[in-house]
Every structure is written in C-alpha cells, then in structure tokens.
Amino acid sequence: MGGKWILGKVIVLFILIIALAGGGLVWFDYLNVIDAKSILSPIYRLIGRDGRTQGLAQTDEALSLDAERLAARLEALELRELELEKQEQDMQGKHGEVEQMAQELEERQKALEEREKSFNDIVQAAETKSSNIEQFARYLTGMPPQNAVGIMSQQDDQIVIDVLRKTEEIAQAEGSASIVSFWLSLMEPARAAELQRKMVGRPPSLN
Numbered sequence: 001m002g003g004k005w006i007l008g009k010v011i012v013l014f015i016l017i018i019a020l021a022g023g024g025l026v027w028f029d030y031l032n033v034i035d036a037k038s039i040l041s042p043i044y045r046l047i048g049r050d051g052r053t054q055g056l057a058q059t060d061e062a063l064s065l066d067a068e069r070l071a072a073r074l075e076a077l078e079l080r081e082l083e084l085e086k087q088e089q090d091m092q093g094k095h096g097e098v099e100q101m102a103q104e105l106e107e108r109q110k111a112l113e114e115r116e117k118s119f120n121d122i123v124q125a126a127e128t129k130s131s132n133i134e135q136f137a138r139y140l141t142g143m144p145p146q147n148a149v150g151i152m153s154q155q156d157d158q159i160v161i162d163v164l165r166k167t168e169e170i171a172q173a174e175g176s177a178s179i180v181s182f183w184l185s186l187m188e189p190a191r192a193a194e195l196q197r198k199m200v201g202r203p204p205s206l207n
Contacts (some may be wrong), residue, residue: 020044037124129162130166133159133162133163133166134166134170136163136166137163137166137167137170138170140152140163140167141167141170141175141179143181145179145183145186146186148183149183149186152187153187155193157194157195157198158198160195161198161199162189163182163197164184164195164199167179168180169181173182184196
C-alpha cells in the first residue's frame with residue numbers, strides 16, 4: 001500500500017513538472033525570450049490556435065524597413081553619381097571652350113604679329129629705298145650732267161622719277177638750284193615728256 005502511494009506521488013510530481021515546463025516554455029515564447037513555435041505548434045494546433053507569428057511579423061517589418069532604407073540610400077547615391085557625372089561633363093565642356101578661346105587668341109596674336117612684322121618690313125624697305133634713292137640722287141648730282149643723264153636712261157621710269165623728286169627735295173632743303181630741269185633738257189624729248197607727265201599724274205612713291 002505504501003509503495004503504490006509513493007508511485008502515484010511520483011507520477012503526479014512528474015506530470016506537474018511537465019506542466020510547469022510546458023507553461024514556462026509557452027510563457028517565454030510569448031515574451032519572445034525564446035523561439036519555441038516549432039515545438040509548441042502541435043500543441044497550438046491541438047487546442048485549435050495558431051502559433052505565435054508576432055516575432056516573424058516584427059522581423060519581416062524590420063527587414064522591410066532596412067530594405068527601404070537601403071534602397072533610398074542607393075537611389076541617393078545614384079542621383080549623386082549622376083550629378084557628379086553631369087558636373088564633370090559641364091567642366092569638360094567649359095574646359096574645351098576655354099581651350100578653344102585660348103587657341104583663337106593665340107591665332108589672333110600670331111596674325112597681329114605677322115601684320116606688325118609685314119608693316120615693319122614695308123617701313124624698313126621704304127626707309128632703305130629712300131636712303132638708296134637719296135644716295136643715288138647725290139651721286140648723279142655730283143657728276144657731269146651728260147653722264148648722269150646717260151645713267152638715268154638705263155633705269156626704270158619710276159626710279160628716274162624718284163631720283164628727280166629726291167634731287168628737287170635736296171635742292172630745296174639746301175637752298176640751292178635744282179638740276180632737274182637741265183637733266184630733262186638733255187634727255188630725248190619723248191622720254192623727258194613721258195617722265196614729266198608721270199611726275200604730274202602720279203603721287204609721290206614711298207621714298
């Protein structure tokens with residue numbers, strides 16, 4: 001009799017321990033301390049209730065929020081990248097415009113330098129020609145008139161005209177009589193008339 005009583009007491013204690021363990025397991029699962037849904041799902045189905053889904057819902061919601069945040073960050077990064085690419089393209093365009101303007105300015109500078117050089121060459125040539133004509137005129141004035149006329153008869157009309165004009169300028173500057181008329185009188189009449197016509201009809205050349 002005493003043995004049966006002890007056995008019954010043990011069985012009751014064992015059932016009580018299992019009940020307490022099961023209740024604790026359910027309570028901890030409810031508090032989200034542990035995840036026992038896989039173990040308790042048969043019991044939930046036995047009593048006609050669904051297992052706990054709150055943890056999963058919260059996890060899915062958190063993952064969804066993280067995904068949205070990540071997507072927003074990625075979108076912001078893409079927009080920033082596009083903006084940087086546009087700025088780079090604009091900078092390249094402006095750099096190209098600056099290079100083109102610099103090239104145009106360089107070409108204009110070269111053109112101006114070439115014009116200045118050409119002008120200086122013309123002025124220098126005119127000064128050289130004027131100096132040569134003056135030396136030639138003084139050389140002819142210092143020799144016998146007949147010899148001077150013979151030399152001028154072999155020259156181009158424009159050179160002779162420049163010499164005659166320069167000779168008159170020198171005579172006026174020095175206050176002496178010009179020998180130009182006497183030279184013309186010693187030339188052939190047709191040549192002398194042609195030279196006088198050209199001297200009247202043409203402006204003074206660069207001399």
